[in-house]
Amino acid sequence: MYALHKMRERGLKTQAIEAGGGVGGTWYWNRYPGARCDVMTIDYSYSFSNEIQQEWTWTERFCSQSEILEYANYVARKLDLFRDIKFDTRASSVEYDDAKRRWRIETEQGDVYDAKYCILSTGPLSVPKGVDIPGADDFQGELYLSARWPHEKVELDGKRIGVIGTGSSGVQIVSVVAHQASHLHVFQRTPSFSLPMRNAKMDPEYVAQIKKHYPAMREVTRMTFSGGTRPASSRPLFSVPVDERNAMLEEAWKTAGHNLLGIFSDLLLYKEANDVVADFVRGKIGEIVKDPDVAEKLKPKSEPIFARRPCLDTNYYEVFNKDNVTLVDCLSTPIERITPRGVIVAGEEIELDVIIAATGFDALTGALLSIDIKGKQGASLKEKWAEGARSYLGMAIQGFPNLFTTAAVNGPSALANFILLNEQNVNWINDLLDYMDANGFDTVEATEEAENKWLDRIALLASRSLMPKANTWYTGTNIPGKPRTFPMYAGGLGRYTEDCQLVAQNGYEGFDFY
Numbered sequence: 001m002y003a004l005h006k007m008r009e010r011g012l013k014t015q016a017i018e019a020g021g022g023v024g025g026t027w028y029w030n031r032y033p034g035a036r037c038d039v040m041t042i043d044y045s046y047s048f049s050n051e052i053q054q055e056w057t058w059t060e061r062f063c064s065q066s067e068i069l070e071y072a073n074y075v076a077r078k079l080d081l082f083r084d085i086k087f088d089t090r091a092s093s094v095e096y097d098d099a100k101r102r103w104r105i106e107t108e109q110g111d112v113y114d115a116k117y118c119i120l121s122t123g124p125l126s127v128p129k130g131v132d133i134p135g136a137d138d139f140q141g142e143l144y145l146s147a148r149w150p151h152e153k154v155e156l157d158g159k160r161i162g163v164i165g166t167g168s169s170g171v172q173i174v175s176v177v178a179h180q181a182s183h184l185h186v187f188q189r190t191p192s193f194s195l196p197m198r199n200a201k202m203d204p205e206y207v208a209q210i211k212k213h214y215p216a217m218r219e220v221t222r223m224t225f226s227g228g229t230r231p232a233s234s235r236p237l238f239s240v241p242v243d244e245r246n247a248m249l250e251e252a253w254k255t256a257g258h259n260l261l262g263i264f265s266d267l268l269l270y271k272e273a274n275d276v277v278a279d280f281v282r283g284k285i286g287e288i289v290k291d292p293d294v295a296e297k298l299k300p301k302s303e304p305i306f307a308r309r310p311c312l313d314t315n316y317y318e319v320f321n322k323d324n325v326t327l328v329d330c331l332s333t334p335i336e337r338i339t340p341r342g343v344i345v346a347g348e349e350i351e352l353d354v355i356i357a358a359t360g361f362d363a364l365t366g367a368l369l370s371i372d373i374k375g376k377q378g379a380s381l382k383e384k385w386a387e388g389a390r391s392y393l394g395m396a397i398q399g400f401p402n403l404f405t406t407a408a409v410n411g412p413s414a415l416a417n418f419i420l421l422n423e424q425n426v427n428w429i430n431d432l433l434d435y436m437d438a439n440g441f442d443t444v445e446a447t448e449e450a451e452n453k454w455l456d457r458i459a460l461l462a463s464r465s466l467m468p469k470a471n472t473w474y475t476g477t478n479i480p481g482k483p484r485t486f487p488m489y490a491g492g493l494g495r496y497t498e499d500c501q502l503v504a505q506n507g508y509e510g511f512d513f514y
C-alpha cells in the first residue's frame with residue numbers, strides 16, 4: 001500500500017495487483033478466532049504520515065485482526081488507493097523483455113501489464129503450507145485452514161474440535177476455541193514457547209502522550225533492533241546478580257511477556273544465557289498447568305527459546321486445566337491419518353466435527369517462487385534460488401533489472417517491525433529512482449559481487465545467533481525438500497537501515513546503471 005502511494009506521489013502511472021478481495025494482506029486472510037498481532041499497535045502502524053498517526057486511535061495494546069484490517073482500509077481510503085488496486089487478481093508470471101527493457105506481468109485472471117518497474121510486496125507468510133496429512137480430503141466434517149479462514153461466521157460452539165499445529169496461529173486459536181468447543185483436542189508436534197501477552201485497553205492519557213510525541217518516538221524506534229518500543233538491553237544475563245535477574249524475569253512475565261526477549265543482551269547469542277530464560281518459562285508452564293504429565297509435554301525442549309518466533313498468548317497454558325481440553329502429543333504418537341470422521345492417533349480414532357489446521361507457511365520465499373519470474377535472457381528465479389534466496393539488500397536481484405522486493409527474504413523481513421521495514425524499503429527504492437532520474441539512467445541492476453557480499457554479511461550475522469539452530473520456518477525446515485538456510489538479516493532494523501544508507505551514500509555501490 002505504501003509502495004503504491006509513494007510511486008504515485010512521484011508521478012508514475014501505477015497498478016497494484018492483489019490476490020485478496022481487499023487490502024490488509026495477512027490481516028485479510030488470517031481471520032481465525034483469536035487472531036491478533038504480536039507487535040504493539042503503537043509500533044505496528046504507519047509512521048510516514050503524521051496525519052494518519054494522529055487521526056487513527058488504537059483501542060488495545062495488541063490489536064485484533066479485525067481492527068488492523070479496519071486500519072488498513074482506513075489508510076487505503078485516506079490515500080485513495082482503491083482506484084489503483086485490482087483485487088482478486090493473482091500474478092502468475094513476471095517476465096523481463098530484454099529488447100524493450102520492460103516487465104510483462106500476467107495474472108491468473110488473464111490480465112497482461114507492461115511495466116518499467118515492478119515491485120513485489122508479496123509478504124513472508126502468505127503461502128499456507130496446507131494439511132500434509134494423509135486422508136485430509138476424506139474428512140466429512142468441517143476443515144479450516146487458519147490462514148484461509150472463511151469470511152462468513154463459523155459456528156464452533158458445542159462442537160468437537162481438533163486443532164493441528166501449535167505455532168503462533170495454533171496457540172491463539174486454542175486459547176479461544178477451548179471456551180467454545182464441547183471438547184477440544186490439541187494436536188501438538190513441537191511445543192512452542194508462549195509468553196503472556198498481557199493485552200489491555202489503551203488508556204486515553206497514554207494515547208495522548210504517544211500522539212504528542214509520535215514523530216520523535218518513531219525516529220528512535222526505526223533505528224532499534226526490532227523497530228519498536230520493546231525494551232532492549234546491553235546487559236548480558238550473567239552480568240546481573242541472580243536475585244536481580246530473577247526479579248527482572250518475574251517482572252517481565254507479569255507485565256508483558258515479550259519483554260523477556262529484551263531484558264538481557266545475549267539471549268540469542270549465548271546458549272547458557274538462553275537456557276536460564278528457557279528454564280524460567282518451562283518453570284512457569286509447570287506452575288500453570290496442573291497435570292504434571294501435560295505440563296511436561298507442553299514444555300519445549302528441543303530448541304533455544306526465541307530461536308523460533310515466540311508466541312504471545314492470553315491464558316494459553318491455562319486452558320489445559322479445563323476438562324474439555326486434551327493435549328495429544330504428536331511427537332510420541334504422530335497423527336497417522338485423517339478419516340471421514342476424525343483423526344487416527346496411536347491406532348485410535350478421535351471423532352471430530354471440526355478440524356482447524358494451523359500448520360504454517362512456505363515462508364519467506366514461497367510467495368515469490370509461486371510466481372514464474374524470469375529475468376534477463378529468460379533466466380528463472382526458481383533456478384537462481386534453487387539452493388536458497390539470493391538478493392542484494394533484500395530489495396534487488398542480480399539478473400532482474402528494475403525489479404524490487406520489499407520486506408523480503410534477504411532483509412530483516414519477519415524479524416523486524418514489518419510496517420516500518422516496508423516504509424524503509426519503499427523510501428530507499430524511491431530515493432534510488434530519484435538518483436536514476438537525476439543521472440539519466442533507465443535501468444538498475446544489482447551486481448553479482450554485491451549480492452555475494454551481502455549474502456556473506458547475512459551468513460556472518462546469522463553465525464553469531466542461535467536462531468539458525470532451530471527447525472522452523474525461519475530456516476525452511478518446515479517444508480519438506482526446502483534447502484536449509486537462514487536467509488534473513490539478523491542484525492536488526494537499525495543496523496540494516498544504516499547498511500542501506502551507506503550503499504546510497506557511496507553512489508549506490510553494488511548496482512550497475514544503464
Ligand code: N01
Binds near residue numbers: 039360
Ligand atoms: O505457523 P508455524 P503459524 N502434523 O510454522 C505444526 C506469524 N504469526 O501460522 O513445528 C502436525 O509457526 C508445526 O509443528 P512442527 C509469526 O511470525 C503471527 O503458527 O513442524 N503438526 C507447528 O506447530 C509466526 O511465527 C501471529 O513440529 C504440524 C505448526 O503446525 C508465523 O506467523 C499470529 C504438521 C505451524 O506453526 C507462523 O505461525 C500467527 C503436521 N503434518 C502467526 N505440519 C501474531 O502476530 C505442521 N505442523 C500473534
